[in-house]
Amino acid sequence: MSKPTPEVYEQGKGMDAHNQAMREIRSRKEASYDPHEPTRVWLDEDNTPDGVKSSLTIILNTGGCRWARAGGCTMCGYVAESVDGGSVTHEALMDQIDVCLAHEADNAEEPADLIKIYTSGSFLDEREVGAESRRAIADTFADRDRIVVESLPDFVDREKIGDFTRHGIDTDVAIGLETATDRVRHDCVNKYFDFADFEDACAEAATADDEADADVEAGIKAYLLMKPPFLTESEAVDDMISSVERCADVDGCHTVSMNPCNVQRYTMVDDLYFEDGYRPPWLWSVAHVLEETAAVDAIVVSDPVGHGSDRGPHNCQECDDRVQKAIKDFDLRQDPTVFEQVSCECELTWETVVERERSFNQPLTR
Secondary structure, three states: OOOOOOOOOOOOOOOHHHHHHHHHHHOOOOOOOOOOOOOEEEEEEEEEOOEEEEEEEEEOOOOOOHHHHHOOOOOOOHHHHOOOOOOOOHHHHHHHHHHHHHHHHHHOOOOOOEEEEEOOOOOOOOOOOOHHHHHHHHHHOOOOOEEEEEOOHHHOOHHHHHHHHOOOOEEEEEEEEEOOOHHHHHHHHOOOOOHHHHHHHHHHHHHHHHHOOOOOOEEEEEEEEEOOOOOOHHHHHHHHHHHHHHHHOOOOEEEEEEEEOOOOOOOHHHHHHHOOOOOOOOHHHHHHHHHHOOOOOOEEEEOOOOOOOOOOOOOOOOOHHHHHHHHHHHHHHOOHHHHHHOOOOHHHHHHHHHHHOOOOOOOOOO
């Protein structure tokens, strides 16, 4: 990719040492991408405040997250898949939407009720997706029940959310909060904003909800990161439990999605992994957090990407698929008893790691 550089917006945010290291790591990427093709598109099912809905997930190929181009988060390699140059035209973005609609028509019996649109950055940042494109996308999906768009809290405001709610679409903004602990977010993830900024974004969504028609909803979906670098397994578990509980207590936040960290290319986590300085979280840790937070006043879900692989959340390989299936079952049913149906000898190893692993050390297991 073209050499990332901080812009005025990013200067003075995050840890300078992290940003400098991340810019060097990201500059190693040499692949280029077609601005008329989405990064990914797939069909699935998701739990929403209105129940389980069929979903179409779209990852638009934009010019990339502006924070990632300044250096960005220690674990996120998605900017490596973005188009060089920092921007994509309105026409190209709408071509990507057409590709996704064609994929849906070819692979689904009927249109999905839920549309999820990600940019690996901020859909509401008008440098990534301009106002013209945002409104055209709102028009395109005006006949669907619900839409989720992704954004940093900086760009969340009631007017942008209103572009969707005015069409009668229930609208959620997914925010990559990563953790409710400011120290962990700043020092381990290298994300510059505070929990208070997340609360402000929730307030904007709540206002948009108040201003929308009575039968239309607007809210926030918090994305948390299970086990960023520099935390032990037990520290990561404790931080996740606390973070889920704090997010669920914020007015306007109705869903918390816990994303176990996986090792992505062109990231600081990738470099640490190859120096034996990082192990992705255990799936037992994911299950434990879901069990411990099942009673909070929010939908809590998790989607362990790359489960069972060395670079993704995993146990011993023998039980990974069974635990992953239980996690998926919990996502849809919100019933913690699903985890009583899975067990494995490696649970003892996990319990030992949680008890004995210490900070500023290499992982006890790989």
